[in-house]
Amino acid sequence: MxxxxxxxxxxxxxxxxxxxxxxxxxxxxxxxxxxTCPSYRVLGTEMDSPRGRxxxxxxxxxxxxxxxxxxxQHFDTCLGCLSCVTTxxxxxxxxxLIEATRSQVERNQERSLPEKLLRKLILRCFPIPIAxxx
Ligand code: SF4
Ligand code: SF4
Numbered sequence: 001m002x003x004x005x006x007x008x009x010x011x012x013x014x015x016x017x018x019x020x021x022x023x024x025x026x027x028x029x030x031x032x033x034x035x036t037c038p039s040y041r042v043l044g045t046e047m048d049s050p051r052g053r054x055x056x057x058x059x060x061x062x063x064x065x066x067x068x069x070x071x072x073q074h075f076d077t078c079l080g081c082l083s084c085v086t087t088x089x090x091x092x093x094x095x096x097l098i099e100a101t102r103s104q105v106e107r108n109q110e111r112s113l114p115e116k117l118l119r120k121l122i123l124r125c126f127p128i129p130i131a132x133x134x
Contacts, residue, residue, distance in 0.1 A: 012060040012067035014108060019057040019100045026092045027054045033084035033094075039077045047074040050084035050094050057101055072105045 013019070033050040034040050040049035047056060053074055059065030075098065084094050111119065 012063065012065065012108075013104045016103070016107070017100050018061060018104060019097045021058070021061055023093045023097055024054055024058045024061065026090055027051065027088075028090050030089065032089055033087045036083040036087045038079055038081060038083070043077060048077045050088075050092075053078060053101075054092070054094070054097065057097060067104065067108055069109065072109045075101050075105050 029051055031051055037049050040046075040052075046052040056065060056071055056074055060067050060071065065071055078098055080098065082095050085092070088094070
């Protein structure tokens, strides 16, 4: 198991549990998942679909795409609903892929102060509804 958090300059992800290339390779790019993905249906862009995000993960893993504010925003738009997992005929473990990727984004992408505050507020309110009810 890899545990170092030293940035991997070859890939853009650090070495602590990057998205597994074997799981990425299970995607055959058929596009069946697109119709059930809410972020794709609302935003209409390939990079905001499961298939597009898997492309991005692969590109960042291979060093062809940089992990930066532009690429990471497409991971941020994923709702984590996992509709794509049940739709996928190839059994792609998108849940494991996005979990690994989110940790990478959190470790390696600086957030602006307003964004940090908003995320803190959301994390505080959503898991415990009663905390914000009164
Ligand atoms: S994630 Fe599954 S359904 Fe979506 S493009 Fe890849 S193989 Fe097809
Ligand atoms: S988990 Fe993300 S990629 Fe999968 S269907 Fe939901 S919003 Fe789309």
